[in-house]
Amino acid sequence: MIGTQKKEELRLYLLNAALEGNIDAVKSQLNNPLFSDSSSSPLSAASSPSPFNVAITEKYETIFHVAAGANQTDFVEKMIDEISPDDLKLQNVKGDTAFCFAVVAGNLSIAEKMLKKDRDLLTIRGGRSLTPLNLAAMLGEREMALYLYREYYGGTLTLADKKQLFFDSIDTTLYDLARELLEGDDNENELAMTEYEHGDDLLTPLHQLALTPFHLLDQKSKRYKTTLLNQALALVECLWEKIFKVKRDQVWDYLNKHRDLSFKAAQLGNFKFLGKLIELYPDLVHLKDDYERIIFHIVIIHRHDDLFKLIDQIGFNKQSVASYADINENSLLHLAAKYPDPKPLSKENSLLHLAAKYLDPRPLSTGPVQL
Numbered sequence: 407m408i409g410t411q412k413k414e415e416l417r418l419y420l421l422n423a424a425l426e427g428n429i430d431a432v433k434s435q436l437n438n439p440l441f442s443d444s445s446s447s448p449l450s451a452a453s454s455p456s457p458f459n460v461a462i463t464e465k466y467e468t469i470f471h472v473a474a475g476a477n478q479t480d481f482v483e484k485m486i487d488e489i490s491p492d493d494l495k496l497q498n499v500k501g502d503t504a505f506c507f508a509v510v511a512g513n514l515s516i517a518e519k520m521l522k523k524d525r526d527l528l529t530i531r532g533g534r535s536l537t538p539l540n541l542a543a544m545l546g547e548r549e550m551a552l553y554l555y556r557e558y559y560g561g562t563l564t565l566a567d568k569k570q571l572f573f574d575s576i577d578t579t580l581y582d583l584a585r586e587l588l589e590g591d592d593n594e595n596e597l598a599m600t601e602y603e604h605g606d607d608l609l610t611p612l613h614q615l616a617l618t619p620f621h622l623l624d625q626k627s628k629r630y631k632t633t634l635l636n637q638a639l640a641l642v643e644c645l646w647e648k649i650f651k652v653k654r655d656q657v658w659d660y661l662n663k664h665r666d667l668s669f670k671a672a673q674l675g676n677f678k679f680l681g682k683l684i685e686l687y688p689d690l691v692h693l694k695d696d697y698e699r700i701i702f703h704i705v706i707i708h709r710h711d712d713l714f715k716l717i718d719q720i721g722f723n724k725q726s727v728a729s730y731a732d733i734n735e736n737s738l739l740h741l742a743a744k745y746p747d748p749k750p751l752s753k754e755n756s757l758l759h760l761a762a763k764y765l766d767p768r769p770l771s772t773g774p775v776q777l
Contacts, residue, residue, distance in 0.1 A: 427478035470504035491524040506532035546578035581637035598648035616671040620678035672704040677713035
């Protein structure tokens with residue numbers, strides 16, 4: 407760090423200049439004798455001390471870190487010709503380069519200019535030892551992540567980086583990038599089948615999507631004329647194709663092993679996710695939990711009438727579905743009577759009315775219902 411009171415004043419002067427994008431202020435310090443002081447050293451021994459390669463923050467960030475993070479595009483584009491490529495490789499205490507800051511800020515113009523100066527910036531990992539691409543995906547910077555993957559990283563990522571990128575893309579709704587990863591190389595099947603730690607649980611990509619409220623994914627992506635919902639549903643279909651390709655003869659065992667994803671989706675009312683999964687594999691409706699309940703038992707208990715209407719929309723054997731009773735002999739109709747809608751919009755839309763389509767003459771069970 408630049409020491410002494412005068413050097414501290416210079417550091418603050420350069421910091422404010424970077425934040426404000428004040429090019430003239432920086433140029434006015436190019437010949438400042440403080441930089442030639444023997445106690446002033448650049449962050450890299452490859453360059454002589456200058457306003458571009460000394461730390462101006464406590465976290466050892468240069469003016470390019472600060473300017474990129476502040477989206478000072480004009481400043482970076484004009485000043486970048488004044489520096490050595492090595493100056494852009496300087497890292498702060500977390501390991502982030504100025505290029506990482508541009509990526510996190512989602513500034514494509516600055517990122518492109520920096521890569522034109524030195525393409526090796528792509529190989530320098532930032533905080534948590536993540537690639538710039540992984541940083542972009544982790545923070546949900548769709549345009550930046552897609553640009554970096556399509557232009558530079560496709561086919562070059564390690565499997566570990568790819569798995570991290572895949573899960574981060576799903577977590578931050580970059581479903582188009584996640585799908586490209588699945589379809590793009592020889593490891594797509596492994597990506598579909600892999601599990602990752604989430605708290606105390608191990609989740610698959612389908613688990614991630616099952617826990618996502620699809621009915622809220624109605625905003626369009628900024629660049630592409632498609633909704634996040636359509637991208638998510640396309641990803642579910644792509645995932646299922648990969649899973650089915652690997653498991654094929656053991657697909658029922660796979661679903662039974664991971665049945666919690668279906669029942670959790672039913673509990674949360676994620677009817678669009680379940681609708682797509684049932685469309686792809688209709689036998690999913692016969693899957694049972696530890697209490698002998700199918701997903702429609704859970705739907706009724708949690709009063710998700712939209713999910714219940716999937717029975718009509720999908721068109722499978724309704725009587726077969728209606729015949730299932732839980733461990734206490736509660737059919738769908740029985741549960742609908744026990745758990746009526748608190749405020750049904752109309753008699754026709756009530757769960758009891760919907761369930762009555764599957765008449766069951768057996769008497770109601772008096773046993774408790776397990777939640």
